[in-house]
Amino acid sequence: MTTLMIWLLLVASLATFFYYDFNMARRYFNNKGGRSDDFFRWWISQSAAKLSVMAATLVIVTLALILQNYTLVLPDIVHSVKLPRMIQWGVIAFLLMVMFVLFDILMAWRFYRNEKGVETIGAKFFRWWLKKSALKIGVVGMVGCLALGGAWAAKRYNLLQAKSETSGFMAGAKRYYTEKKYREASLELRNAIKQNQGDYEAYLWLARSSWQLGALAEARDAYREAVRIEPKLYAAQLELGRLALVLKDPDRALTAGNQALTLEPNAPEPRLLLARLAVFTGKRDQALAQCRTIIGKKFADPESQQQFLLLLLTERAFAEALQQTEFELKETPNDTRLKLLRAGALEGLGRAADAEAVLRSAAGAAPNSADPCMALGDLLLRRGDQRAAVTWYEEALKRDPEQFRAMNNIATLTARSGRDLNRAATLAARLYAKYPANPDVADTLGWTLFLLGKTGEALPLLKQAVARKPESPLHHYHLGAALMKYDNQAVGKKELETALRISGTFYGADKARALLKVTAALNY
Helix, strand or coil, X not given: CEHHHHHXXXXXXXXXXXXXXXXXXXXXXXXXXXXXXXXXXXXXXXXHHHHHHHHHHHHHHHHHHHHCCCCCECCCCCCCCCCCHHHHHHHHHHHHHHHHHHHHHHHHHHHHHHHHCCCCCCHHHHHHHHHHHHHHHHHHHHHHHHXXXXXXXXXXXXXXXXXXXXXXXXXXXXXXXXXXXXXHHHHHHHHHHHHCCCCHXXXXXXXXXXXXXXXXXXXXXXXXXXXXXCCCCHHHHHHHHHXXXXXXCHHHHHHHHHHHHHHCCCCHHHHHHHHHHXXXXXXXXXXXXXXXXXXXXXXXXXXXXXXXXXXXXXXXXXXXXXXXXXXXXHHCCCCHHHHHHHHHHHHHCCCHHHHHHHHHHHHHHCCCCCHHHHHHHHHHHHCCCHHHHHHHHHHHHHHCCCCHHHHHHHHHHHHHHCCCHHHHHHHHHHHHHHCCCCHHHHHHHHHHHHHCXXXXXXXXXXXXXXXXXXXXXXXXXHHHHHHHHXXXXXXXXXXXXXXXXXXXXXXXXXXXXXXHHHHHHHHC
């Protein structure tokens, strides 16, 4: 029950008491032959104490409801009784009706005693009371039935959900969530749920906080509770579907996605979820069919927009991706992220020159962003222009001195070209000091040291790279070449053969084959 309902119930109760007391007093005063002009003075003198108590009660309860900072819901009065909530409130309503009847009997007895001069309550009094109060008792019973029916309807159709946005717990939780203090937000939300177990929005935000904390099972349970209380909660259905996909539960993802689509048939997000689900289950045609239905639609958040475009690029639907980026760029023409995705679509369509032009434009329009420079370097590298690629990686490193991939690519390409091995080694050593567990960094530093003639220092690093990333043919090739140089031809030969067995087309495959031929010739 909300505080407004509590306050109205109190006012109604006091008004009822006031009404019956006033009418009983008037009838008694008139039967005694008092003058009408004197009635109010007499009644106030007789009822001063009662009126003071009523006023004090109203003021105290009103202040208590206004000054409560944590919630606008009434704690469960009979929480310890293991009964359904509707039965609990039904019992309370019944007790209120009994109190009303007893109060009416008491007021009627006062009047009856003064009028008849009878000192004991008997059957004659009750017959008289029932005759006089039949209508009132009937009205009270009808109101009680209507109240119970209304409470049931509110519970059944969620007509009276507590507005948790205005509660102290919920406000605190949202503030913590915005500040990325998800643990504190979860505590506030659990307190809000304790106050009102039917607050579906508190469950929704609890699910979001739990997801951010990595507690995926708790997030799933909170989402389920939110949609159980309010099946028409679109956000909960959509997010539950996304979480189910993360948890590799396609059945739950499909159910939640269809529910979200039913609630918002024109929104693109549910269809994106279903498309991702189709990719997950290997139904590429269904995924593309879902994607084509939402081309040209606006997403509610940039993350979903990016997921959609990446899905199109991954599924090689380059024409659709280009069409969607054109639509999105009309709304936000300076969005660097969209320009990068547009360049990817153009390159996929074989329009590498157009893609390069888009990336150059993006790099000029966002002078503080390293992303366009990195994308342009990657594009030029795929086209075989290593020198130009290094130039753009250098530009990316100027814009972001901590750009991990830029440093690694510069060191790798510089080492390959042999132009400035000392700088390549310096960059690789700097990276290795910061990321000692990264196998690619260890391989880059080890290979650069090998090229500098420091094979003894290079071998531990190259072995580390192979141990941590055994699926990389390039790492096996580098280790094999170093071992051959270190006069360990048998083990080196195995590493080179492993590299070619993993892939015959990696960068360095031809050199690996050449080394094997040299080894074979020497052994022959």
